[in-house]
Amino acid sequence: MLEIKESFYHRAIIIQVDFPKKRKEFSSMDAFAEFKGLVLSSGANISHEEIFKQTKPISGLFISKGRVERIKILAEETHSDLIIFNHDLSPSQERNLENIFQKRVLDRTGLILDIFSVRASSHVGKLQVELAQLSHLSTRLVRGWSHLERQKGGIGLRGPGETQLETDRRLLNHRIKSIKKRLDKTHKQRAVNRYSRKKSSQALVALVGYTNAGKTTLFNLLTQSQIYADDKLFATLDSITRKNSILGLDDILFSDTVGFISDLPTQLIESFKATLDELKAADVLIHVIDISDPDFLFKSEQVIKILEDLGLSSIPQIKVYNKCDKIELNVKRNLAKKSNDEVWISALRNQGINELVSSIHFHRQKNIMRQWIELEPDQGKIRSKLYSLDRVVEETTNEVGLIKLLLEIDEKELNSLVSHNDIRLVSNKKKISIADF
Numbered sequence: 319m320l321e322i323k324e325s326f327y328h329r330a331i332i333i334q335v336d337f338p339k340k341r342k343e344f345s346s347m348d349a350f351a352e353f354k355g356l357v358l359s360s361g362a363n364i365s366h367e368e369i370f371k372q373t374k375p376i377s378g379l380f381i382s383k384g385r386v387e388r389i390k391i392l393a394e395e396t397h398s399d400l401i402i403f404n405h406d407l408s409p410s411q412e413r414n415l416e417n418i419f420q421k422r423v424l425d426r427t428g429l430i431l432d433i434f435s436v437r438a439s440s441h442v443g444k445l446q447v448e449l450a451q452l453s454h455l456s457t458r459l460v461r462g463w464s465h466l467e468r469q470k471g472g473i474g475l476r477g478p479g480e481t482q483l484e485t486d487r488r489l490l491n492h493r494i495k496s497i498k499k500r501l502d503k504t505h506k507q508r509a510v511n512r513y514s515r516k517k518s519s520q521a522l523v524a525l526v527g528y529t530n531a532g533k534t535t536l537f538n539l540l541t542q543s544q545i546y547a548d549d550k551l552f553a554t555l556d557s558i559t560r561k562n563s564i565l566g567l568d569d570i571l572f573s574d575t576v577g578f579i580s581d582l583p584t585q586l587i588e589s590f591k592a593t594l595d596e597l598k599a600a601d602v603l604i605h606v607i608d609i610s611d612p613d614f615l616f617k618s619e620q621v622i623k624i625l626e627d628l629g630l631s632s633i634p635q636i637k638v639y640n641k642c643d644k645i646e647l648n649v650k651r652n653l654a655k656k657s658n659d660e661v662w663i664s665a666l667r668n669q670g671i672n673e674l675v676s677s678i679h680f681h682r683q684k685n686i687m688r689q690w691i692e693l694e695p696d697q698g699k700i701r702s703k704l705y706s707l708d709r710v711v712e713e714t715t716n717e718v719g720l721i722k723l724l725l726e727i728d729e730k731e732l733n734s735l736v737s738h739n740d741i742r743l744v745s746n747k748k749k750i751s752i753a754d755f
Contacts, residue, residue: 329365522570602678
């Protein structure tokens with residue numbers, strides 16, 4: 319097994335470069351504050367902060383030679399052994415900078431992966447993090463390895479001519495394939511669990527949002543769980559599903575998921591398939607937003623963009639403005655809207671939960687359809703299944719034995735039922751209004 323995790327505490331110099339032509343919606347100081355939070359979450363001690371402007375990245379070093387020399391001197395003066403950039407560096411840039419600094423260089427993706435490796439607690443979570451790390455490492459094998467010269471000749475040492483680098487890459491690819499095979503097995507088991515949940519008519523409500531928005535605190539409140547929650551980035555890494563403990567939501571499961579972040583590394587999106595599958599199976603998404611964060615608008619837009627990129631924007635969504643106890647009342651009055659799509663709460667102080675319950679009910683009922691279908695006499699198994707799921711409201715049979723059922727059913731479930739079986743729709747679908755219940 320290829321071991322890539324390291325356990326250490328570093329004195330780190332942290333660097334952010336402001337490229338005016340590539341300025342994003344938030345200021346460099348806001349981005350830097352989030353970057354500092356990531357570094358502190360990794361356990362590193364910040365010995366120096368460096369923020370400067372540059373017209374464009376330099377291909378070989380990312381930053382100018384003058385800046386490189388200045389940072390090298392600072393690293394010696396502050397006895398720092400780690401240089402962290404709030405940017406993605408190419409493998410050659412990392413290697414060139416390390417050769418000059420004679421220190422470990424880490425980019426934004428490497429920093430996030432390191433935090434994930436520490437926080438992963440479940441077996442699946444650890445496998446997913448290792449897969450992301452190995453995928454990232456595969457392009458950086460030439461960095462930090464002192465034994466990558468060709469195999470020595472001589473009696474008993476002559477080999478097939480394979481370099482040590484090629485050997486390491488082959489072993490790494492073998493490990494990646496092994497992890498993917500084990501994760502595929504887990505995905506299949508979870509698919510069975512999701513099928514059982516659908517059979518039992520249990521709805522799934524998934525909590526999504528930017529990291530450190532308060533999702534786990536809300537999850538613990540809704541499910542009476544004791545999952546670890548802290549005021550730090552990526553305190554939650556593993557996807558967890560629990561039955562709710564709130565009166566009036568008897569058949570609902572809640573799922574707590576890993577928080578999103580701007581410029582989320584591609585390896586993490588591809589590796590955390592189990593979390594994404596959980597989101598795709600959700601009936602409702604609760605988008606938790608830290609309303610006390612000055613950057614809440616940008617961060618909520620980032621989450622919406624990621625959900626769109628993942629093909630999840632069609633799932634009904636409730637925006638939950640959390641930590642409303644931390645903002646002034648007049649600010650809340652100016653921002654608040656009367657809508658079933660928006661709820662103001664304080665998960666820590668148990669405020670606004672009744673409004674959230676009402677909003678969940680509203681969104682669940684929005685997609686319930688009343689629809690007549692027609693079954694042949696030999697389709698008794700489908701009829702029996704629909705009765706077992708409590709989907710049948712009324713039944714009639716004509717003189718030739720055709721069975722007509724009036725269903726009260728979720729729209730997605732109805733579409734799946736029709737597409738996978740030879741079932742005829744008798745009349746137009748009709749959405750049920752709240753007054754019908």
